[in-house]
Amino acid sequence: MEGCRLAVNDLACRRGERVLFRSLSFDLKAGEALQVVGPNGTGKSSLLRIVAGLLAPFAGMVEREGSLGLVDERPALEEHLPLGRALAFWARIDGVRHDSHSSPSPLAGEGGAPSGAEGEGSAAPAAAGAADPSPNPLPQGERALFRCGLGLDELLDVPVQYLSTGQRKRAALARLLGQQAAVWLLDEPLNGLDAATARECERLVADHCRAGGIALIASHQPFDVPGMRQLDITLFAPPLQRMGSGWGMSAEADLPDSPHPNPSPEGDGL
Amino acid sequence: MSIIATLLRRDLAQMFGGGRRGGAVLPVLFFVAVAMLFPFAVGPDPVLLARAGGGIVWVAALLAAILPLDRLLAPDLEQGFFDQFAVRGVAEEAVVAVRLLAHWLSFGPPLMLAALPAAALLGLHADTLRTVEWGLLAGTPGLAAIGLIIAALTVSLRAGAALAGLLLIPLAVPLLIFGAGALSAGGQSGLALTAAISLLLCAITPFAGGAAIRAAREG
Incomplete structure (x- = not known):
């Protein structure tokens, strides 16, 4: 880092x-x-x-x-979009910034091992891959999101406006993880x-x-x-x-x- | 550069798809509706309508510019988008400049298209229609810029939507005078002045809007 x-x-x-x-x-x-x-x-x-x-x-x-990452009471996610696409917007914004100076990702080595050890994270990428309609590889932020074990995999198709307070907070944390601040x-x-x-x-x-x-x-x-x-x-x-x-x-x-x-x-x- | 492209993509998707920001459709329908009302109110006098028609189109365009104002910036500020942009070092000025471009694209060209049926309803002559279209091309960027500045200034006010409409009308008067004035004799200079005002407003908007958004955050 x-x-x-x-x-x-x-x-x-x-x-x-x-x-x-x-x-x-x-x-x-x-x-x-x-x-x-x-x-x-x-x-x-x-x-x-x-x-x-x-x-x-x-x-x-x-x-x-x-670099700075902020999570407050407002998730800054598009209300009418499915969660996956709302997060993808920030993944694109953050991806651009990270590609430009290509800093090594702290989560690439760090986040994967612990969640895989819990037995939950290892199943998550497969499920997410099946649910994701787009064939192109996921941006950095979304990969981090699937790895982090916040339990968002089943929610990616749900519009943000139908998410509960806790689910929004989880989504905001996922956005923060993708940002790699x-x-x-x-x-x-x-x-x-x-x-x-x-x-x-x-x-x-x-x-x-x-x-x-x-x-x-x-x-x-x-x-x-x-x-x-x-x-x-x-x-x-x-x-x-x-x-x-x-x-x-x-x-x-x-x-x-x-x-x-x-x-x-x-x-x-x- | 790609941050700008990402922002523009989001703004355009919001303005065209589903009309999340008041959208491109609503102001255009409103514009045609106003143009349609005049023949009913004034009576089917082709000479009178053809003479007044150009000005009516301009008034309709000005009124249509009020409709999208309250959705232009307020949702992003409420949902924390501007804070997240600021934390990432994306300047408010850049966001507002992109928003101005997207707002004009969703407002100007559709209005110019809608001016065709409006002109038919009012029985405008072909050369009058041409002047109106050139005038709209020169004037709608200015209308979009004024609208965005007002949206930024009223973004934190509770009665912002109503106030925004009241603020836009006097500020848009110069555009109206020169744009509609181009319809009378010696028109070309009016078009040039309309374009000049529009360019000036577009140049100011990112800075005025960015400052207004930062001020709204302090409140």
């Missing part, structure tokens, strides 16, 4: 009138994963969107090396996934990190990847808002009794 790095330095995020977090810093090197935890509305998704370059930070900067940004990846697929998702992240990738995961659910660090985003919220914005005028008076002492801007375990 290409050399990758993700460093966030003294980041602050403001949405509307509220500062969600400030003085947030971390540094991820190749093979590392970080889970951002915190209740709803504390800025986990905003952090991911800032890292992805989709939102401008209020302060601070993001340094990034390596170095830095994964996953926003609530386990939402809608059943227990078995959630374990599969954790395994994919672990494989990705073993292959030298970086994963940044925003999730309020437990996400089990060996060696993954956690970052509690509420520690970086401004003190007034941590009291709860609903408390109105008493919030300021209660500030000294705050149960969470104001963390020092630097050195929060990272």
Whole structure:
């Protein structure tokens, strides 16, 4: 995998009138994963969107090396197309990019062996080959999709609009696998996934990190990847808002009794 | 280069196949319907219709340009396509430029074809029809460009569809003046000015549209 790095330095995020977090810093090197935890509305998704370059930070900067893959609540798949063709669009977009600089595929050696060992992945390519009407060889992304054991093989002919939340999430993960990005940004990846697929998702992240990738995961659910660090985003919220914005005028008076002492801007375990 | 081709293929498939983006069929039918209404309203006076007909075709084209606006960009933004493009380093400008080409292909040539039955309904003379067709060729890229800019600007607004129609009409007035003005005496300069406005609008659109989409993302 290409050399990758993700460093966030003294980041602050403001949405509307509220500062969600400030003085947030971390540094991820190749093979590392970080889970951002915190209740709803504390800025986990905003952090991911800032890292992805989709939102401008209020302060601070993001340094990034390596290609970027994003999975959020929107699968970015054509609603009326069968899943296979909707994924093939992204496979073509991503295939072009990879053919152009022909980077070795991290999944070619990595993903095939484990899923084959589970006895499920070995049957999948044959079934998919039979279902696929087109005789021409599958693009890179689709091959990765069949290998990844996300159980999408029977769904390839189903229009995206008939897929359930969990199936869409699986499709988005398949799109991410096909992209072969170095830095994964996953926003609530386990939402809608059943227990078995959630374990599969954790395994994919672990494989990705073993292959030298970086994963940044925003999730309020437990996400089990060996060696993954956690970052509690509420520690970086401004003190007034941590009291709860609903408390109105008493919030300021209660500030000294705050149960969470104001963390020092630097050195929060990272 | 092949990313552009892939994008164009997707856009064209969406605009022609099944009419996912308002499609090519609906604006054309609307265009013919408006042209058909005028003889009913004004009465079957061939002289009057032949004189007003060219302008009527232009007004119908302008109104037809409003129809596809709310489907041009909003679905892609809602479904996260633009975020995925941005993450892959595909510029919004490139996506919008491709979309402009696909939008014009699904809008301009079909409208020029539909102008033939419309001209028959209005009893236009052959030379008037020729001027109208040249005018549409020069003017529809501009209409498509204005439509795309407005679609990008209103993409995050709740009442975007209604607002888009209201915005398009005044912005399209220069095209209408020169395009329909070419029908009166000394027409050639009107066509040239229509084409000039269209070219200018087409040149601006990718940048204006790209900036508008990035601004919508911040919201």
